[in-house]
Amino acid sequence: MCYDVSFTVSIKQLSDYFPDLVFDDQLEMDFNMEHNFTHIAGHAYGKHPIIYVHREDTAPHCRLMEWGVITHYTKDEEAYKRYRATMLNIRSERILDDPKSYWYKIRQKRCLIPVTGFYEHREVDGLKKKVPYFIRLKGQPIMFIPGLYSVVELPDKITGEMIKRHTYAMITREAVTNDVMKQIHNGGVDENRMPLLLPFELSKRWIQKELQEGEYREILKYEMPSEALLYHSVYTIRSPKGRPDEKEKNEYYQWEGVPEIVI
Secondary structure, rough: OOOOEEEEEOHHHHOOOOOEEEEEOOOOOOOOOOOOEEEEEEHHHHEEEEEOOOOOOOOOOEEEEEEOOOOOOOOOOOHHHHOOOOOOEEEEEHHHHHHOOOHHHHHOOOOEEEOEEEEEOOOOOOOOOOOOEOOOOOOOOOEEEEEEEEEEEEEOOOOOOEEEEEEEEEEEOOOOOHHHHHHHHOOOOOOOEEEEEEEEEHHHHOOOOOOHHHHHHHHHOOOOOOOHHEEEOOOOOOOOOOOOOOOOOOOOOOOOOOOOOOO
């Protein structure tokens, strides 16, 4: 599954992809500042600019949402905390074909997660630790990963005032024909999982107001080809310590004894 991404552009650049994008008042970030978030960890449950279609004006909107869905029927956030760790990613197979899942219930609350890249870890024989890789799309500085969002009202921990919380999760799928992702995410319980990566035209279709089931399934089944990806190994990303060479977390780092990815 995918729990680590990067976002290293200004939020205003999202308008280059969505010219009619409306920035909600709640968006409390500097639109024009270059954001150097080379590593965003899902388990920090931080806020991220998310694109969705507003029900009233049907225009694409951008607002900050927290990564890690909180179900709309949650009453006790503290009791929910452990469960939330399982709500960062969505298996694409469960959205339309598992009526008992929460994802089925919120299947029409579709959104896009803008990132400049994501990280995944590779098991290598002879090495104790997995080798992290940074992966991005060729020819598209910002990729828009499809997701679902949820809205819940919970009391503010300090004032007790009821506040609307917008949260989201990222959709993943099995890597079937993408040999790059199969070789990188090659171990663990979620072996061969990858984010649902889409060409930009499909990303735009994902958040259009009306999406028939057939088209919905078509998008969920899309698999980005290996040839469309750029990738390289990086230094350990989840350590609080900086890199020994003082470079950014998304920059290339050479590991000894790591074979090349073959496609």
